[in-house]
Amino acid sequence: MTCKKMLKFNLIVAVCDNFGIGIRGDLPWQIKSELKYFSRTTKRISDPTKRNVAIMGRRTYFGIPANKRPLPERLNIVLSTTLKHDDLPDDVLLFPNLESAMQHLESVDLKDEIENVWIVGGSGVYAEAMSSPRCHRLYITKIQQHFECDTFFPNIPASFREVSPDTDTPLGVQEENGIKYEYKILEKQ
Numbered sequence: 468m469t470c471k472k473m474l475k476f477n478l479i480v481a482v483c484d485n486f487g488i489g490i491r492g493d494l495p496w497q498i499k500s501e502l503k504y505f506s507r508t509t510k511r512i513s514d515p516t517k518r519n520v521a522i523m524g525r526r527t528y529f530g531i532p533a534n535k536r537p538l539p540e541r542l543n544i545v546l547s548t549t550l551k552h553d554d555l556p557d558d559v560l561l562f563p564n565l566e567s568a569m570q571h572l573e574s575v576d577l578k579d580e581i582e583n584v585w586i587v588g589g590s591g592v593y594a595e596a597m598s599s600p601r602c603h604r605l606y607i608t609k610i611q612q613h614f615e616c617d618t619f620f621p622n623i624p625a626s627f628r629e630v631s632p633d634t635d636t637p638l639g640v641q642e643e644n645g646i647k648y649e650y651k652i653l654e655k656q
Contacts, residue, residue: 476584481608487616492530495614509585517582527588594621611647627653
């Protein structure tokens with residue numbers, strides 16, 4: 468009997484001072500360099516024969532502008548119990564929950580094609596992900612301002628501690644459009 472290796476994942480999120488992450492299906496702020504960081508980070512691979520996965524809830528998927536979805540150069544997975552496969556493009560996978568998606572990714576057909584798995588939202592998916600033993604790191608952009616939001620990031624479990632940033636993560640406080648923000652990485656201890 469062979470021991471199946473459990474696939475781990477990372478979360479990536481931008482969150483403001485009041486733990487808000489969204490409003491009316493959109494981002495509460497406009498920070499182009501942060502969106503580029505999200506794109507670069509979730510696409511980054513070291514093995515050119517592999518690709519990354521972006522897992523998100525239904526509202527997050529449909530909150531992405533139509534001309535930008537599915538997210539390019541990543542396998543997109545949507546978690547929903549209300550959507551049907553016909554509601555999504557053929558190359559977007561649909562699962563009822565995070566664990567079923569992860570088990571599919573660990574299947575013989577896919578496990579050798581995947582380098583990194585990213586959880587990209589929303590709130591319920593983040594909460595489920597952080598409580599999973601599969602969760603490795605949180606890539607958090609801390610927006611140092613209060614924004615009106617209707618969607619919030621869940622409480623971060625005490626088991627996560629800040630670690631040194633990746634080599635291509637900008638260091639220190641950044642600023643764009645008068646909004647200050649900083650990139651942080653937390654790892655489950």
